[in-house]
Amino acid sequence: MNAAKPTASLFQRPAWVALFAFTAAFAWGWAYPLIKLGFAEFGIGRDMTGSKMLFAGIRFCLSGLIILTIARLTGRSFSLKEDGRKSVVGSCLFLLLFALLNTTLHYAAFYIGLSYSLGSRASILNSLSVFALVLLACAFYKSDKLIFRKVLGCVTGFLGIMALNLGGEESGAFTLMGDGLIIANALCGAFAGLMTRGVNKRVDVFVGTGYSLSVGGALLVIPGLMMGGTLHNVTPWGIVILALLIGISTIGFTLYNKLLTCNPMGKVAIWNSLIPVVGAVTSCMCLGETFYSKYALAAVLAATGIYIINKGKK
Template identity: 65%
Template sequence: MTQTKSIFQRPLWVTIFALTAAIAWGWAYPLIKLGFKEFAITPDMTGAKMLFAGVRFCLSGLIVLAIAGGKKRNFKVRKAFDWWYILLFCLLNTTLHYAFFYFGLSHSEGSRAAILNSLSVFSVVIFACIFFKSDHLTMKKIIGCLIGFAGILSLNLGGSDSGQFSLLGDGMIILNALSGASASLLTRGLGKRVDVFVGTGYSLAIGGALLIIPALLMGGRFVQINILGFTYLILLISISTLCFTLYNKLLTCNPVGQIAIYNSLIPVVGAVTSCLCLNETFYIKYVIAGTLAAGGIYIINKN
């Protein structure tokens, strides 16, 4: 008798779920900036930005852990010493990753940050080839990375009126991308120490808490509180919970490359939604950069 495939392995549903995750992640860019506006968080309010990010990811992590508990996942960590590895993963995957992201996004246009953040995909490819013997630097990967980097560099084409590199904006987004890429490498070892789904919950909850504590010590607070601001925050929490849940489940049921290819949509969706929702100036170089970045990711992941 032929074994029935899981819904997460059926081509149509794989496409629907992967597209849902990619599109939802792309929407996070304008929602964060809209949330900053409603909570009256200005670029110089470091503590408030950390608090906003910390609340989002801590609550999202608790929701993921609650789902894991409901699904009777194994919460046991293999060895006591493995908690140090998990803590390092929390710091890179959530605390530093999103601290840099929120700082950079508050000093940069959402559309520009979305495309620049695709650097994380190409960094993962290069880092994996350096640190893992099983990953080889093929011609396909080289071409994909070169095309992707060309797209990122094209963001600085044109005069100052069309946006140029800034340390607090672009610099922070680059550090965010590198932190995320480093965390992706640690994910391979995470599964040897704890259930990956549970580890994701730990990463979000603990990493979020590590953002909240210093934020409060720095006097971080929400200057202005309203229903619309909480609506944006709830949407961001939902995006994190939904996307990590879908994405991790798809990765456990399908080849990584088959799922990762959909990430090429994230910078494109992020750029388009930022221009539409934030009334940001749309430059033709965003089309060039987004197309090259998406094309590079596609080439790298294409079978």
């Protein structure tokens, strides 16, 4: 008798991969206007770095605790896997580094950078993480080969990012505190995505995601408080905004990290091309920002680069 073929995981079936990746990207796109609305509602000004870190830390720490609670209630193992037990100290340091890149450094740069940049502009600029992860995966994983199609796609995508600097100053020019930190945030996200498979080798990825967000969030709260950070104006609407951001983190990271562990990274990361489109449109809708023509050009170039990278994939 022929052995039955193993059933593919729900997270490996093409239709579900598309649905889950779309859900994560769409949710993350909404974070741009919500963060800016949260700053305004809680009375967090541009130069209030401690308050920004506190706001971000509360969001991610609570999100991580929710994920860990769900993991406990659903009976997931919190123990290190066999590969992780080979070097307990090394595994703990790896998970700590993941928390720093995936949450602490990632979102410290994001929250500070976003307050110095238009939400629509930042969302497109952040698509750098998509192309960075594609190239990093080629460098670190033998299964991801660097071929001409990927190079052409990345070059096209980078042209989209460069297109943001076209036009007059009224539509935004490059700034270190704004665009510079958004780029740093994108690179942190790309490196964290690269580490996700390593996390899955050491611990259940659902639990690892919870650790990353809760520990990384706490490492934002502590310095935020030490810098005098506070949420000056707590209102019901502000709490709703914070709750929505917590939900975005919980759903987005859980789905995205799980998909990265059991699918080709490019196949999953490429869906993040939706983030700049959703982020730009929702920022203009919710914040009253002007949608400049160069945003459309940048989004088209980024989407074209993503199509080129995925063209011919089976």
